[in-house]
Structures are given as structure tokens and as C-alpha cells.
Amino acid sequence: MEPVIRVENLTYAYPTSRDFVLRNVSFEVHRGEVLAVIGPNGAGKSTLLKALNGLVPHFYGGKYGGRVVVAGYEVLKTPISVLSTKVGFVFQDPEDQMSGLALTVWEEVAFGLMMLGFPREEIPKRVEEALSYVGLKGLEARSPFELSGGQMQRLAIATVLALKPEILVLDEPTAQLDPLGKFEVLSVVKRLADEGATIVIAEHEIEEIAYFADKILLLDRGQVVAYGPAREVLASVEELKSRGVDPPSVTELAYLLSRDLGVKVPAPITLEEGVESFSKLLGGAGGA
């Protein structure tokens, strides 16, 4: 199957950065796949994501090498305005992506559709669809700035969903949120993933990623240090820890059991899997 995103040897430096921020990054995302980009702060996650909708290099400028093809468009040769119809981008701080032109939640979602010239009859339909998807129905008439963090970020996701992009890119969408906000936003992301959306997400909540990521890319100092199926990457506990990334606790426990006690457990990555494998282990030890 033809990948929707193909990144080949992407190397990039901002005009202001002394060193390359991305070095020889390569990966592919297929339709319906969820790729999580993880790594310590300053690893280049945001920059990598911005290379997918053309902000890198079109907005920032800088030194650019390699090739990024998204939905059939070569990013280097395609303006952001065209890519914005294919790639929906959700930023870290929800307040940053409010247009400032909209007085209400409803208008905020309509804004992107207006900008891209959707027919007037279609806009209300799409706005309502998007708002009910993220669970903001009933708040249409509120000012976007009166929402809680989690609500505002879900609004940001709705503004993107209304455009029905082929690819959804989320740049640490929960970094600025309280635990409830995180939960609200990740539930929406998880549901999108379950329903077959193509998603690239940078995220610190490793425990949560395990539930919906198909593949994981571990980035450190601009380089890909691990890339593969989520289970494989999360199970490389030592590698993750050496890069300053905490693996899911259950995975780490399984790793420690095996390293220190020689007990072999199939490495779980989610809490449910953990409960299952450790119960089996305990049950087995008790001879029941």
C-alpha cells in the first residue's frame, strides 16, 4: 500500500539555530495508521511535525534537505495553503490557534471552512458534526476564550476535523492541560484512531499513547533512535530510559522482573495487559 506520508532523509536547521534540528529522519505512515513521535524536550518533535504541513520550511525558512511527501504532494514544492487542506494541525497551546476573528465556538469552527471557501450551505453541517464529535455540543454560543483548557483544545481539534483532512497532526496537544483536560483530549484522539483516522502525534503521555499508537518513532537530538511497531519500541525499556523517556510502568515492571529476577513475562504496554500478564504470573507462582 502506498504510504500517505513519506519522509526521506529529512535534515533541517532553522535560520536561527546553530546546529541541525533534524538529521536524516526517515519514516512512513500508511492510511489509518497512528504514529506517535516521542522523545525528550528539544528532540525536534515539533519541528518534525511542522515539516508535515509545510510550516517547515515555508514559514520559517532555514536549511532543508531530503524529501517529504504528504498525500501525494511534495512539501517543499507545495504552499502551506494547499497542504492545510490535507493536513490538519493541532498546536500545543489551544489559545494560540484561535483565529481571533470568531466571537463564538461555532464561528471558530466555521472559520477554517470560510477561509478555504467551502459553500455556505455545507458549513453549518460540518461545524455541527465536528463539534458533536469532540463533545462540545451545547457550547456553540460561548466565546472560545471562556472554555476550559481541555474544552479549548477539543475545540481546536474540531476546527481541524471540520475540514476533514486526510492526516491529523497533533503537537503535544495535552502538554498545557490539567489531568481532566488531558483525559478529554486523549479520549477524542483515541476515538479518532479507533475509527481509522491517519494521525501523527507528538506526546509525552507514554502510558496513554500505548493505547492507540500503531507505530512509535523515538527522536533524540534530531535523530531517529528507534522506529517501529509501538510494542517493540515501548519494550526497549533501556533505550527509552537512556533518552530520558519513561516507558509505561507495566512495561518497565516486566523488564525489571526479567532483568533482576529472570522471570519472563510477555511485556505488557497497557494497564489492562499488565493486569492480565501479572495475574497469570502470580497465579502460576501460587500453583493455582
Next chain:
Amino acid sequence: MPIGASLLKKTAVEADTFVQRLDGRVKFLYFIWASVLVYVFYDPVLNLVLLAATLLLAAHAKAAKPILITLLVIIVPWILFAVPILSLPLGFPWNKTVIGYIELFGRKYPVYLEGFGWGLTWPLRIAVAIASALLFFLTTNQAKLAATLFKLKFPFKVIYAVIATLQFIPLLAAEAETIIQAQTARGLRTEASVLQRIRNYLAVIIPLTLSSLNKVQVRAIALESRGFSAPVRKTLIYEARLSAADYLFLGGMLLATLLLAWVYVNIGYSPISKLPWVWAG
């Protein structure tokens, strides 16, 4: 969080009166109409009449305060400055008709009608233009304002610039407030000598400038990735359509125009104050 809420509220006055419901184009036309009229005529009394009419509309729409403040800052000092300079024998070249004398430092000076009229008419002309323009901006909801400007065939980037500017000032004020509080909490002294205070304000202005630049860039990025500069015809959700009230208002303007045209032809360009002609008057 409340920064944003208040900034959006401050720009369009949140009331729902006849003035707010008027179509943006009608209010825009009123602004152009009033500004042209006060220019065609040369009569400070007529200017005052139009200014009063505009302020009455603004008061009805609960938007008089910001307009009055603006006029107080710009127009009042201007008149206080221009009238004495122009009406006293200080070189205004069209001064001819003496309307009285004023005693200053034991000497009598003549006061001229030409300079007096000029010094009063021009600021009041600008006052009418400012008041009617602000009436338009303050009573037109932003989305409708965008729709109006769009209908008037303004380029979209200009429209955004207009609306973003309206938001920028309160945003800047709110940001400054936050920075002042933060710096005060870290020991910035606000009760000091004037000189010291001016120096202290550098500690506010520098971070304010930097953070504003940052914000502008972030916003530009967000807008760009939402298709702001997509090369398509934008859709606007608000259809600007004229209502009965709009037609009534337009009718009133038409009647006033006819009446004033008659006045202009039969009485002259200075019907009430009867000012003599001066260049650029």
C-alpha cells in the same frame, strides 16, 4: 484566559439596539456621507449638528464613551490650540474681519473671524469623521464587520488587519498588565521618582515587545495552517442583507442630502455661521 474573553468583548460593544442591527454597509455609508458633507459645507454649527446626531446614535448604542474619550484627546486640544493661533494676528493670511478685541498683557489684540472659523471648523470636521467611523467600528460585530468589508471588495488581508488591530490594543494592555504584575512581584518599584519610574518601565516595555512579537508569529503560524492565505474565494457565513430599518435610515440620509443640497444652492456653503470664504475652507 479572561484576557481573550475581555478583548473580544471590548471591541464590539455588546448591546443589541437599532444601531447595532443596522447593516454595516449602511453605517459605513453614514461615515463617508457625514465626512463628505462636513467637507462640502464650511460651517462649524452644521458640524456640531452632525456630531451631535452621531453621538446620539452612539449613546443609544451604548458606545458614546469611547468616542467621547477619543474626541477629548484629539479634538479638544486641537481646538484649544488652533483657535487662538489662527484668530489672533499671528499670520493666518486670510484674516480680515475683526469680530472683537482681546486684552493680553496690557495690550489689545484683534480677533479675526476668518481664523476663528477655520480653527473651529477643521477640528470639528475631523471630529465628525472620527465619531462616525468609530460608530461604525464599535457597533458592528466583528464577523459582520468582516462580511461588510468583504462585500465592499476590500482584500481579505486588509480586512484581517483592520480586525486584528481592533483586538491588538486591548490584548497589548492585558499583556502589559500581566508583565507589570510579574515584575512588581519581583521587586519592580512603581512608587519612585518620575525618572526612576521611566527607567523602571523599560523592564515592562522590553518583555512586552518581545512577547508581542512572539504572539504575532504564533498567530500567523496558526492562521497560515488554517488556510488563511489559501488562494480561493472565502465564504462568509453572514450574509449582509438590508432590512426595513436600513432602508429607513438610508431614506433619512437621502432626505437630509436633498435638504442640504437645496440649502447649499440657495443659501450657500456656510448657511448657519455665514463664514467668509478662505482658501481650503
